[in-house]
Amino acid sequence: MxxxxxxxxxxxxxxxxxxxxxxxxxxxxxxxxxxxxIDFIPPREIRKMGxxxxxxxxxxxxxxxxxxxxxxxxxxxxxxxFDGVIMTDSGSxxxxxxxxxxxxxxxxxxxxxxxxxxxITPLDIPTPPDARREHAxxxxxxxxxxxxxxxxxxxxxxxxxxxxxxxxxxxxxxxRRKSAIxxxxxxxxxxxxxxxxxxxxxxxxxxxxxxxxxIKSVLPSYCPVHLFGAGHPMIFPVAVALGVDMFDSAAYALxxxxxxxxxxxxxxxxxxxxxxxxxxxxxxSHTPEEVRNSGERDxxxxxxxxxxxxxxxxxxxxxxxxxxxFEMVEERIRCHPSLLNGWRNMEKYSDLLExxxxxxxxxxxxxxxxxxxxxxxxxxRKKLKEMEIYGKEIVVSFIDGDGDFLxxxxxxxxxxxxxxxxxxxxxxxxxxxxxxxxxLALETLLELISEKKDxxxxxxxxxxxxxxxxxxxxxxxxxxxxxxx
Ligand code: GUN
Ligand code: ZN
Numbered sequence: 383m384x385x386x387x388x389x390x391x392x393x394x395x396x397x398x399x400x401x402x403x404x405x406x407x408x409x410x411x412x413x414x415x416x417x418x419x420i421d422f423i424p425p426r427e428i429r430k431m432g433x434x435x436x437x438x439x440x441x442x443x444x445x446x447x448x449x450x451x452x453x454x455x456x457x458x459x460x461x462x463x464f465d466g467v468i469m470t471d472s473g474s475x476x477x478x479x480x481x482x483x484x485x486x487x488x489x490x491x492x493x494x495x496x497x498x499x500x501x502i503t504p505l506d507i508p509t510p511p512d513a514r515r516e517h518a519x520x521x522x523x524x525x526x527x528x529x530x531x532x533x534x535x536x537x538x539x540x541x542x543x544x545x546x547x548x549x550x551x552x553x554x555x556x557x558r559r560k561s562a563i564x565x566x567x568x569x570x571x572x573x574x575x576x577x578x579x580x581x582x583x584x585x586x587x588x589x590x591x592x593x594x595x596x597i598k599s600v601l602p603s604y605c606p607v608h609l610f611g612a613g614h615p616m617i618f619p620v621a622v623a624l625g626v627d628m629f630d631s632a633a634y635a636l637x638x639x640x641x642x643x644x645x646x647x648x649x650x651x652x653x654x655x656x657x658x659x660x661x662x663x664x665x666x667s668h669t670p671e672e673v674r675n676s677g678e679r680d681x682x683x684x685x686x687x688x689x690x691x692x693x694x695x696x697x698x699x700x701x702x703x704x705x706x707x708f709e710m711v712e713e714r715i716r717c718h719p720s721l722l723n724g725w726r727n728m729e730k731y732s733d734l735l736e737x738x739x740x741x742x743x744x745x746x747x748x749x750x751x752x753x754x755x756x757x758x759x760x761x762x763r764k765k766l767k768e769m770e771i772y773g774k775e776i777v778v779s780f781i782d783g784d785g786d787f788l789x790x791x792x793x794x795x796x797x798x799x800x801x802x803x804x805x806x807x808x809x810x811x812x813x814x815x816x817x818x819x820x821x822l823a824l825e826t827l828l829e830l831i832s833e834k835k836d837x838x839x840x841x842x843x844x845x846x847x848x849x850x851x852x853x854x855x856x857x858x859x860x861x862x863x864x865x866x867x
Contacts, residue, residue: 384544384571386606392707393623394598394738397699400572400606400627402435402500403542404459404467409606410622412695413437413469414688415613415632416462418449422635423684425464431685432692435466435501437630440494441473444485458497469501469630470494474548475611478508478577487528491535499543501572504532506548508577511589518552525550526564533568544571546608552577553589555596562597572606572628573597579611587617591724594624595731603738615646615694619714620721622698623707625738631691638684641674646694647717652683662689705743708756712749729755736760746809751818754792758805762793763826769797771834778827779842781866789841792819794826820850831857 385401398409413435414428425436438458443449453461458468472490473483487505494502505528507521529547536545547565551557565573575597581590594609601607606627612618613631621629637644641652645659652674658665664673664686673682701710715721728735736757746758753759778795779785787795788807792815796806811819831839838859843851844866851862 383569384542384606386604388604390703391738391740392702392705392743393711394625394735395622395698395702395707396625396627397702398606398627400544401542402467402544404435404465404500407434407467407628408699409627410618410695410698411435411628412613412618412691413467413628413630414634414691415439415630416464417635418443418453418462419446423681423688425462428688429464429466431688432696433466435469436462436464437469437471437501438462439473439475440470440490440497440499440503441476441483441485443497444473444490444493445483453497458499467500468498469546470497470499470503472503472505474503474506474508474576475579477505478510487531488535491532495535495539495541495543501544501546502532502536503546503548503574504528506550506576508548508579509550509552510577511553511580511586513552515554515557518550518554518557521552522550522557522561526561529565529568529570533570546570546572546574548574548576548610549597550576553581553593555593558593558596559600562601566601566605570605572608573601574608574610574628575626576610578609582612582614582617585718585720587620587718587720588724588727590617591620591624591721592727594621594626595728595734598625599731599734613691614649615644615691616648616714616717616721618646618691618694619698619701619707619711620725622702623711629695631688634687634691635680635684638680638687641679641683643683644687644690646690646697646714652679660686660690662686662693664689705740706745706747708753709747709749712752715752716750725752732757732760743804744808746805748792748809748811748815748819751816754819754822759792759822762796762806763829766795766826766830767833771837773837775838775840777840777842777863780847781842781844785842789823789827791815791823794823795830824851824854828854828856831860835859 387399388396390397400407416436416438443453477483490505506525509518509521547570549561551561608628609621609626612629613633643650643652655670664682701707715725739757777785778787780789788798789795793806801807840861840863842863
């Protein structure tokens with residue numbers, strides 16, 4: 383297993399350093415896809431824009447005599463003019479789109495080794511999302527056998543190249559887990575979640591999110607994870623928060639050819655833009671009109687697309703370092719209902735989130751109901767249950783700082799001595815908070831009250847709270863004290 387050092391963490395995301403033959407990559411990292419046939423934006427330009435690595439398709443090189451001879455002679459790095467990390471894919475994608483490729487797993491794996499690829503991908507079978515279960519099972523068996531074969535070859539080489547385990551299993555959670563467990567036992571360097579392109583293209587982000595969670599629930603935390611085919615910046619924050627370390631993007635170029643302009647919150651058509659919402663080199667030196675009428679339209683849009691993609695990766699990294707990735711994710715999921723839906727399903731994986739998410743942070747900004755399900759809120763509730771409380775009478779103030787306990791949705795009660803302490807004391811929440819957050823906080827309070835039957839709880843509330851609490855039947859050890867308006 384390649385050296386992967388994790389240096390900062392937030393949610394399930396991390397900043398890591400992955401050792402490769404061409405130096406360390408700092409993750410999360412984005413590898414633009416380079417078509418060896420087309421010199422769209424030259425790799426050396428892409429390097430200048432901040433790419434630590436690129437990904438190219440070994441099969442496209444292998445099947446063309448001209449390219450194959452040239453790359454064999456020069457080596458991959460000097461052929462592409464790129465001195466960073468080069469990852470190669472195996473032709474599996476061509477296999478999934480065109481049905482057949484004329485190469486074996488052994489041939490394409492050995493070829494990647496021969497041309498000096500830093501990160502080598504076996505010939506997996508991406509099973510489409512609408513496949514029947516038997517089909518997905520059969521494909522996965524073949525993929526697993528090929529992974530074993532690739533691993534055997536890789537062991538024999540005396541080099542430091544990294545070997546990828548593509549994870550398949552279509553939309554079947556148990557098959558995805560099986561794929562991850564099998565690969566982790568064989569000990570690969572990178573685990574790449576495959577066959578996600580059709581799901582992304584049809585905006586089924588909820589499925590992507592749940593499959594990633596299933597995989598992460600069985601994959602050891604120290605394993606680097608690549609997400610194949612997720613090149614839209616809108617998905618980066620959520621994917622990183624679920625533990626994805628690497629992305630590839632063909633989207634920057636493919637979208638550009640259709641006149642589609644990427645932003646972190648979605649896609650715009652170049653024909654419909656009057657003012658660019660971006661300040662990259664392209665957008666600050668051209669008007670949308672000029673880009674539309676330029677003979678270099680596609681290249682200009684592609685350059686912008688790549689720029690915003692790298693920018694979003696840097697923004698996510700900074701959010702990890704500041705421990706504000708939850709806040710960033712909760713903002714970005716509002717860009718597409720299916721992202722919002724998928725993230726809301728994360729409530730099911732709260733134990734998984736809790737095992738990863740750091741228990742101390744500087745701040746807690748409430749951004750919406752999704753904030754209620756953060757591990758900080760769940761942990762607070764657990765801690766409260768275990769807390770020793772001394773005294774016969776406890777005042778819980780809903781309205782000011784004067785009480786033994788204070789009350790703040792979505793957390794509920796917390797000792798007033800911790801009013802400057804993360805999370806509850808520190809939390810910034812709106813006064814007009816959603817009813818769900820209030821309900822959760824009240825549940826937590828009621829849980830505490832019913833645990834401590836021999837303590838009398840005085841709830842200091844105002845008229846507004848009185849109205850909200852009117853249908854609650856409190857146990858006998860509770861008194862309401864109404865103050866103010
Ligand atoms: N590129 C996009 N999806 C896939 C996949 O499932 N496998 C491989 N090898 N490459 C991909
Ligand atoms: Zn731009």
